[in-house]
Amino acid sequence: QDKPTELKLAHWVPANHLLAQTGFIPWGKSIEQASGGSIKVAIFPAQQLGKAPDHYDMARDGIAQVTFVNPGYQAGRFPIIAAGELPFLVDKPGPASKALDAWYRQYAEREMKDVKVCLTHLHVGTFHAKDKAITDPAQIKGMKIRPANGTVGQMVNVLGGTSVQVSAPEARDALSKGVADAITFPWNSISSFGIDKVTKFHTDMRLYAAVFVWAMNKDWYNGLSANQKKVMDDHCNNEWAAKVGAAWGDAEDAGREKLVAAGHTIVPMTSAQIETWRQAVAPVYDRWVDTAAKTGVDARKALADLRAELQKTGGAY
Amino acid sequence: MDRDLVALLGFVGMFVLMALRVPIGVAMGIVGVLGFGVLTGMGPALNLLGNVPLSVLTDYNLLVIPMFILMGAFASHSGMSRELFDAGRAWFGHRRGGLAYAGIAACGGFAAINGSSVATAATMSQVALPEMRRAGYEPGFSAGLIAAGGTLGIMIPPSTILVLYGIMTEVDIAQLFAAGLLPGVLGVLFYVALVQWIAIRHPQRVPLGEPHTWAERFATLKNLWAVLLLFLFVLGGIYGGLFTVQEASGVGATGTLLIGMARGRLRWPQIRASLVDALRVSSGIMMIVVGAFLFGYFLTITQFTQNAVDWLVNLPVGAYGVLAIVMVGYFILGAVMDELAMILLTVPIVFPAMTQLGFDPVWFGVIVVMAVTFGMICPPVGMNVFVINSIARDIPLTRIYAGTMPFIAVDLVRLVVLCAFPGIALWLPRVLGL
Amino acid sequence: MKRLVAATETVAAVFLLLIALLTAANVTLRDLFAWQIPDWFDGTKLLMGIALFWGIAVATYHGSHIAVDIVWEHLQRRGQRVLDIVAGFITLAFLAPMAWMVFSKVLASGTQATTDLRIPLMWFTAVAACGAAAGAWLALARLWTLVRGDDEADTGGEYGATDGP
Ligand code: NA
Ligand code: NA
Numbered sequence: 001q002d003k004p005t006e007l008k009l010a011h012w013v014p015a016n017h018l019l020a021q022t023g024f025i026p027w028g029k030s031i032e033q034a035s036g037g038s039i040k041v042a043i044f045p046a047q048q049l050g051k052a053p054d055h056y057d058m059a060r061d062g063i064a065q066v067t068f069v070n071p072g073y074q075a076g077r078f079p080i081i082a083a084g085e086l087p088f089l090v091d092k093p094g095p096a097s098k099a100l101d102a103w104y105r106q107y108a109e110r111e112m113k114d115v116k117v118c119l120t121h122l123h124v125g126t127f128h129a130k131d132k133a134i135t136d137p138a139q140i141k142g143m144k145i146r147p148a149n150g151t152v153g154q155m156v157n158v159l160g161g162t163s164v165q166v167s168a169p170e171a172r173d174a175l176s177k178g179v180a181d182a183i184t185f186p187w188n189s190i191s192s193f194g195i196d197k198v199t200k201f202h203t204d205m206r207l208y209a210a211v212f213v214w215a216m217n218k219d220w221y222n223g224l225s226a227n228q229k230k231v232m233d234d235h236c237n238n239e240w241a242a243k244v245g246a247a248w249g250d251a252e253d254a255g256r257e258k259l260v261a262a263g264h265t266i267v268p269m270t271s272a273q274i275e276t277w278r279q280a281v282a283p284v285y286d287r288w289v290d291t292a293a294k295t296g297v298d299a300r301k302a303l304a305d306l307r308a309e310l311q312k313t314g315g316a317y
Numbered sequence: 318m319d320r321d322l323v324a325l326l327g328f329v330g331m332f333v334l335m336a337l338r339v340p341i342g343v344a345m346g347i348v349g350v351l352g353f354g355v356l357t358g359m360g361p362a363l364n365l366l367g368n369v370p371l372s373v374l375t376d377y378n379l380l381v382i383p384m385f386i387l388m389g390a391f392a393s394h395s396g397m398s399r400e401l402f403d404a405g406r407a408w409f410g411h412r413r414g415g416l417a418y419a420g421i422a423a424c425g426g427f428a429a430i431n432g433s434s435v436a437t438a439a440t441m442s443q444v445a446l447p448e449m450r451r452a453g454y455e456p457g458f459s460a461g462l463i464a465a466g467g468t469l470g471i472m473i474p475p476s477t478i479l480v481l482y483g484i485m486t487e488v489d490i491a492q493l494f495a496a497g498l499l500p501g502v503l504g505v506l507f508y509v510a511l512v513q514w515i516a517i518r519h520p521q522r523v524p525l526g527e528p529h530t531w532a533e534r535f536a537t538l539k540n541l542w543a544v545l546l547l548f549l550f551v552l553g554g555i556y557g558g559l560f561t562v563q564e565a566s567g568v569g570a571t572g573t574l575l576i577g578m579a580r581g582r583l584r585w586p587q588i589r590a591s592l593v594d595a596l597r598v599s600s601g602i603m604m605i606v607v608g609a610f611l612f613g614y615f616l617t618i619t620q621f622t623q624n625a626v627d628w629l630v631n632l633p634v635g636a637y638g639v640l641a642i643v644m645v646g647y648f649i650l651g652a653v654m655d656e657l658a659m660i661l662l663t664v665p666i667v668f669p670a671m672t673q674l675g676f677d678p679v680w681f682g683v684i685v686v687m688a689v690t691f692g693m694i695c696p697p698v699g700m701n702v703f704v705i706n707s708i709a710r711d712i713p714l715t716r717i718y719a720g721t722m723p724f725i726a727v728d729l730v731r732l733v734v735l736c737a738f739p740g741i742a743l744w745l746p747r748v749l750g751l
Numbered sequence: 752m753k754r755l756v757a758a759t760e761t762v763a764a765v766f767l768l769l770i771a772l773l774t775a776a777n778v779t780l781r782d783l784f785a786w787q788i789p790d791w792f793d794g795t796k797l798l799m800g801i802a803l804f805w806g807i808a809v810a811t812y813h814g815s816h817i818a819v820d821i822v823w824e825h826l827q828r829r830g831q832r833v834l835d836i837v838a839g840f841i842t843l844a845f846l847a848p849m850a851w852m853v854f855s856k857v858l859a860s861g862t863q864a865t866t867d868l869r870i871p872l873m874w875f876t877a878v879a880a881c882g883a884a885a886g887a888w889l890a891l892a893r894l895w896t897l898v899r900g901d902d903e904a905d906t907g908g909e910y911g912a913t914d915g916p
Contacts, residue, residue, distance in 0.1 A: 050369075143785075177557065370849060567770060593760055
């Protein structure tokens with residue numbers, strides 16, 4: 001008989017968030033079932049156990065057993081996984097999450113060595129602007145943009161814009177008052193945060209991705225029975241990464257249709273235009289290679305590997 | 318150990334330590350860490366003790382606390398508080414209770430350029446209180462008036478309590494600020510009405526003052542440009558999209574500094590004094606914030622928080638019944654506990670319950686400020702009263718508390734009015750299109 | 752000792768001035784010239800952390816933290832002293848492990864850096880952590896003066912006059 005144990009799962013999105021409904025809650029239920037109830041899952045949403053940027057440390061320190069981490073919240077701490085955030089790299093969130101997860105497993109041990117990385121996934125976002133659709137990189141010069149993460153912030157700076165730092169709930173307000181002119185966000189969050197009231201112009205392209213890691217406390221995992229370990233291994237695999245990535249990411253992408261229905265201006269991009277963008281953001285890639293190389297990995301090869309993996313799963317943009 | 322029992326012991330331990338005069342932040346923090354340790358092991362608990370201070374004291378959202386306090390310190394050291402009081406005296410001084418009106422007006426005006434109740438009370442007990450006593454006002458009444466007037470500091474924007482509430486609940490802070498303005502003005506009017514009533518019933522308590530000429534009156538108004546400019550600039554900048562609420566606090570502090578320097582009133586000694594004052598006040602507050610977060614995480618893992626929310630929502634007394642119970646609870650807690658700690662610990666429990674019961678989140682922010690207001694002037698532990706007592710040492714605590722009683726009574730009326738007419742709070746945010 | 756603490760307090764207080772000026776300058780540059788000071792966001796947060804850690808340390812030395820006097824004020828001088836020593840000891844028992852843990856967090860923050868200029872975060876957080884350590888030392892110093900019965904130790908009162916929200 002396995003010793004009963006509690007898995008505290010801490011995250012920072014609201015309790016009824018899409019990711020909670022399609023990810024955390026079913027994942028927890030499935031673990032309870034597979035373990036025959038010997039692993040009891042208690043979910044702590046909405047930063048109840050700590051601030052969003054602290055979630056990596058919280059898993060490491062055993063404050064919770066599994067935590068939801070956005071590595072982009074701690075600039076420079078996880079330079080390798082930041083590859084997943086690079087602009088114009090990924091397309092469909094499901095396949096792209098599958099590729100990112102498979103690719104990152106070989107680096108996780110070195111970059112996130114204080115925890116056991118359970119799974120990795122991403123969602124995709126683009127520009128949403130107040131007054132005019134952003135179609136050309138030259139437009140960014142002089143614009144005030146609320147970036148989704150540090151990599152997007154770098155891109156905005158490279159293109160001559162300024163980044164405005166406000167929390168996601170304050171973003172609507174910042175836009176409506178003109179503190180910011182545009183925001184980078186995934187599609188459905190535009191409606192769920194009420195930002196559809198203040199941004200009417202959307203660029204239909206795969207501008208950036210936000211990457212996420214589910215981190216597990218090592219000591220807790222090592223203390224499990226063989227049986228329980230297997231349950232956790234079965235829930236910390238590439239299949240779950242793809243499943244969670246698809247469930248949340250596709251739901252975000254589906255938000256685009258809501259905006260179409262509401263009569264928003266959604267500007268499609270030609271492949272020539274995307275090529276212009278790719279060239280304009282090339283310095284962001286160079287910077288990633290420089291930073292990642294400092295950790296001792298062959299950064300160019302790592303990037304090529306990630307691209308190859310994305311091609312394989314069909315998640316490349 | 319049973320989790321509910323641990324939570325209960327945690328509360329008891331916290332109150333015992335507080336009674337031993339352990340700093341409030343330390344009392345909450347040490348119980349939080351030990352309680353967390355009992356339930357999860359000491360390793361994680363100690364790590365919590367490392368994480369929380371670092372992440373709380375570097376939280377950009379909390380920037381408003383030191384900065385709006387610094388703004389008030391600059392304003393006070395450059396004489397703006399005195400100008401407000403002098404203007405009030407010139408215009409109302411000739412009437413019976415004139416200096417009382419002037420004191421209320423000055424509290425309301427100073428509230429518009431700082432975010433703290435205690436700072437407003439402290440400033441005005443240095444400016445208005447000595448003048449009132451010299452003119453023959455009963456000391457307890459005068460101190461009670463300043464204590465109550467001080468609470469306007471957190472109702473009239475900018476307000477640190479509304480900012481904290483906004484951060485905890487993700488309610489838009491600009492909306493909260495707009496919602497606080499009219500209830501704050503209503504507070505001024507209610508206090509004025511109270512003084513008027515006293516002037517009729519007990520004329521001996523509020524003496525007549527000296528009349529001022531119209532020339533003198535308008536001369537005092539000329540000095541108020543700085544206060545008005547700062548208030549309009551800070552709020553106008555927030556609503557006009559020049560800066561965020563967090564930035565507004567830093568910009569407001571800088572603006573107050575520049576005006577003070579331009580008028581030749583802030584030189585290095587005054588600037589240094591303002592900075593040190595602001596650092597002392599904000600360090601005191603932030604120590605409590607750190608402790609409250611530690612205690613809060615402990616409560617979270619006992620699942621006390623969730624159970625308490627469920628219990629509140631399912632009470633068979635209707636939404637307004639629950640609201641009444643919550644307010645009585647706040648009244649009791651506020652009497653014996655520090656108000657900031659009270660808010661940090663209770664809002665995560667009360668807010669979800671209130672919104673589930675259908676109350677407006679912005680309106681409830683104003684109600685929470687009212688709850689804090691009672692606590693700050695209510696015996697035995699009323700922070701505003703302590704502050705005034707520490708400045709005017711010869712007025713005994715009991716006398717000040719006696720002086721606050723009539724003001725508590727009119728605040729109760731104001732609370733009932735705000736519950737009956739939520740529009741008083743919600744009208745301005747709506748008009749501003751927030 | 753007192754002069755050293757006072758000087759420290761002034762330096763920490765000047766950080767508040769730097770925050771205010773940095774914020775105002777950044778907003779002005781952004782609104783007028785669409786340009787921002789690199790790392791204004793991280794810089795503001797880190798300066799605030801440094802000022803507050805050191806501010807808390809100084810408040811500990813002066814015994815001016817917000818506390819409830821309700822029992823204390825009804826005691827005789829002797830009882831007050833006993834209570835002060837007990838409270839001082841508990842404060843030390845909190846601040847010492849806190850300083851230790853804050854330090855180990857800071858040392859474990861690795862390659863973490865500021866967003867724009869990628870300046871190692873540790874340069875700033877280490878200064879803040881020194882404030883936490885100073886807080887523990889000053890708690891010890893205060894406890895020591897209380898135990899020895901010197902009148903040098905403040906008992907709060909006037910100093911903390913304007914503490915509170
Ligand atoms: Na105010
Ligand atoms: Na009270």
